[in-house]
Amino acid sequence: MQTTRTPHQPWQPQGTVYGTLLNFRREWDLWIPRMTQDPHKAAPKEPVLYVKTANTFSPAGQDLLLQDGVTEVDIGATLGLVIGGDGQVAGAVLLNDWSVLHASYYRPPVKFRCRDGFLALPQQVTPGQVQDWATMQIAVRRNGDLVQTVDLRELMRAMPELLADVGEFMTLQPGDVLMVGTDCLADGTRPRAKAGDRVEISAPGFASVVTMVGGAA
Template identity: 30%
Template sequence: MKQARVAFEGKIQQAWEDQGRVRLADGRHVDESEVVWLPPVVPGTILALGLNYADHAAEIASQTPEEPMVFLKGANTLVGHRAFTPRPADATVMHYECELAIVIGKPARRVPKASAYDYIAGYTVANDYAVRNYLEGFYRPNFRIKSRDDCTPLGPWLVDVADIPDPMNLRLTTRVNGETTQEGNTRDMIFDVPFLIEYFSAFMTLQPGDLILTGTPKGTVDVRPGDDVVTEIEGIGALHNTIIEGAKRAGAV
């Protein structure tokens, strides 16, 4: 089952994918262009992985982490399908990151890898933009990079965990203005989905709605205002986003 959160006729409501159209909670069917797409979940804690694909680690940092490189993100970063993301006026390189996002379904504490999937509600697509010239040091993501307003599109759908029998064998693709610029597969993660559930739940209680963004493969390229970016994960969906100009006044995005 694929479900979403949308705004339609002044109301926020649940919706579902139904034969290529959007079925609203009242039973009506509309085209996806008729609704405003919201992130498919109201997030709790947002945990994100850096350098979780060996090829991307080599592309960015020339070394592979020996344990998960994790940072927190604010809920202000999330926007929905077909939304707009500003590129800061002083950005020298701003790139997309197509990522499998795990949505926690029930409280998880000290969960062994063998039971990890029992605690997952489902999966969605994240595009975790990064502004490389804001990086403070060797892959130490700071708030200016990873907690910027509207810089993490999420969606379109939350896909039930039961509908993705093997999340560790999904193709990831990014297209910029229709041209494929990134391809990868979740099987190439350094730290896989069960490992991450066990790792995080060993020292913190994961709650329903918490998100884990699992990193991106190589192939990240600079994007600029006007670019149409589509991050897609096999079986989950294609997330559309458009880059716009950030404000040029001092201190603004």
């Protein structure tokens, strides 16, 4: 009996994807003078999380289409921790957490982060444990030029601490992904991309995330 082989499908999250804000020292330091202002009036004591909804998931090899007057987007290179069946970290993925440019990274409106295709995914998960990636550096290239290096040694909450602190107020389920955060440049902005740009997120031992940015027809 002849069987038909199903081609390998690119990885997609099987649960909820959570992002973390203000988890790199440089951005935290830049925001300190404003953390005591209204409406929050104090620095956050717990991790500040947001959800990347399923419509944002963009499988490996898929282009990002800019629409609705958006001409430029922030590049958000990050590491996502993939939760396994035992509730522990089973592996990790590089991700590009795209966002429309906006003034606040403290409580950004969902409409800036949760547009269609605004989470670029890799081909596959890299197995491992959090200690394997503690000193990892993520390279961000735009049209072949290095525009940012994200150093995971600069996390405000290292990965074990982040997982423990999140676990104090919610339970991560099998298939969930917890992104450790995105870093900013020295001036507080993030690298940006526009139609025609090719953006690559890479790190040793990981499947790269490569996206072509296109404009609306």
